[in-house]
Amino acid sequence: MITKFRGKKITSMLGILPETVGLFDDEVNNYSFPPKQTMRLKKIMGYDRHRLAKDTSTVSDFAVYGLRYMLENKWIKKEEIGAVITVTLCPDHFVPHISNIVQDKCGLDTDVMCFDIAQGCCGFLVGLMQAFMVLDHTDKKVLLINGDVLSHKVSKKDRNDYPLIGDAATITVLENGGDDEIYYEMHTDGSRGKALIIPAGAFRMPSNPDTGVMADLGDGNFRSLDNMTMDGSEVFNFVQVEVPPMLENAFKRENMTVDDFDWFLFHQPNRFMLQKLAEKAGLPQDKLPMNLVENFGNPSGASIPMTAIYNCRDSLINSENKCCLSAFGSGLAWGVVFMNIGKLDYCDLIESDL
Amino acid sequence: MNSDILSMLEEIKPEFDFNDSEDFVMDGLLDSFDIITLISMLEEKYGITIDGLDIVPENFSSLDSIANLVVKSGGKA
Numbered sequence: 001m002i003t004k005f006r007g008k009k010i011t012s013m014l015g016i017l018p019e020t021v022g023l024f025d026d027e028v029n030n031y032s033f034p035p036k037q038t039m040r041l042k043k044i045m046g047y048d049r050h051r052l053a054k055d056t057s058t059v060s061d062f063a064v065y066g067l068r069y070m071l072e073n074k075w076i077k078k079e080e081i082g083a084v085i086t087v088t089l090c091p092d093h094f095v096p097h098i099s100n101i102v103q104d105k106c107g108l109d110t111d112v113m114c115f116d117i118a119q120g121c122c123g124f125l126v127g128l129m130q131a132f133m134v135l136d137h138t139d140k141k142v143l144l145i146n147g148d149v150l151s152h153k154v155s156k157k158d159r160n161d162y163p164l165i166g167d168a169a170t171i172t173v174l175e176n177g178g179d180d181e182i183y184y185e186m187h188t189d190g191s192r193g194k195a196l197i198i199p200a201g202a203f204r205m206p207s208n209p210d211t212g213v214m215a216d217l218g219d220g221n222f223r224s225l226d227n228m229t230m231d232g233s234e235v236f237n238f239v240q241v242e243v244p245p246m247l248e249n250a251f252k253r254e255n256m257t258v259d260d261f262d263w264f265l266f267h268q269p270n271r272f273m274l275q276k277l278a279e280k281a282g283l284p285q286d287k288l289p290m291n292l293v294e295n296f297g298n299p300s301g302a303s304i305p306m307t308a309i310y311n312c313r314d315s316l317i318n319s320e321n322k323c324c325l326s327a328f329g330s331g332l333a334w335g336v337v338f339m340n341i342g343k344l345d346y347c348d349l350i351e352s353d354l
Numbered sequence: 355m356n357s358d359i360l361s362m363l364e365e366i367k368p369e370f371d372f373n374d375s376e377d378f379v380m381d382g383l384l385d386s387f388d389i390i391t392l393i394s395m396l397e398e399k400y401g402i403t404i405d406g407l408d409i410v411p412e413n414f415s416s417l418d419s420i421a422n423l424v425v426k427s428g429g430k431a
Binding site for chain 2: 279
């Protein structure tokens with residue numbers, strides 16, 4: 001799908017991190033590979049440290065913590081909120097939804113529209129579209145919550161996945177205003193969906209004692225059917241094949257070049273993949289932050305706002321920025337958005353004890 | 355060039371004899387993370403940039419296929 005929106009803007013962004021830090025150096029011996037071999041990946045992939053939620057903490061805990069922070073610090077008033085949209089792969093329960101839990105715990109009015117969307121890597125772009133559409137029907141503000149605690153679903157003995165996963169949530173405030181045009185493009189190929197999958201735990205394969213049995217399924221990593229598993233080669237090739245031509249065609253369609261953008265705020269799978277993508281697409285690496293995995297881990301759908309907050313906070317507060325947002329991954333799905341982000345009212349990154 | 359590449363492979367996976375394999379990937383000598391490590395070493399040694407679209411298993415199946423990839427990417431022996 002390719003479409004455009006007009007007159008919508010982001011006015012505040014908040015990132016919420018767990019305070020617990022997992023260090024790659026400490027985890028090297030958890031894996032069944034020789035430590036020397038594993039340590040080579042530190043620089044190449046950007047593995048260093050990642051944030052880990054407590055076993056008892058859920059996405060709603062982070063969202064409530066963040067929204068209470070915003071309310072207490074007068075970023076927003078309860079009566080200004082028209083809708084809460086949560087995008088996550090990690091629901092507290094199948095029912096009720098996280099947005100409803102947030103509405104209750106933060107004391108929001110009952111006329112606030114609340115709904116959740118199940119999306120992973122492209123979660124911010126999918127959430128943006130939903131927020132834009134809701135804004136067509138309200139003068140109030142929309143809260144877009146992106147969050148995941150995927151460390152709960154990744155085996156600690158899985159070197160492919162565990163070092164790069166990070167837990168986090170973001171809250172993005174959107175509202176009507178201005179006349180800027182927003183370019184929006186999204187693609188899906190469900191035939192390749194099993195390249196990134198959590199096989200058990202939902203209705204197709206409910207969790208049971210058998211799905212929790214850890215085993216080496218042939219790649220030297222120990223995981224169970226309850227754990228997330230990723231075919232790294234398949235995902236890498238998918239990104240290299242699909243994303244550069246999507247970007248090139250979008251630039252042509254909008255009569256723009258890479259020089260027209262202040263920032264390329266991309267999903268953060270790992271440093272190697274982003275470097276190869278930047279090389280292939282001819283993107284300036286000084287405008288494409290690649291450091292989320294090494295500092296916090298990849299927080300799935302929260303990766304783009306977290307990248308923006310961590311790397312571009314001053315720029316986003318003080319000036320208007322032409323941003324190219326792009327996400328790619330689970331689904332498989334890939335997309336790109338061109339939009340101005342800037343002169344934000346508030347932008348901050350906070351830690352929680354969750 | 356082949357002997358330099360063999361040295362790199364033996365540094366990455368000293369437990370394997372690469373001379374005994376007809377396909378490093380199919381025989382399980384190299385996984386995707388080993389390939390990434392090898393790419394990093396090749397790019398540094400030969401001052402090249404390997405195109406992301408060339409990072410496919412068939413380009414890492416043998417010493418000759420890896421050497422061909424290095425040459426294709428602008429590397430000189």
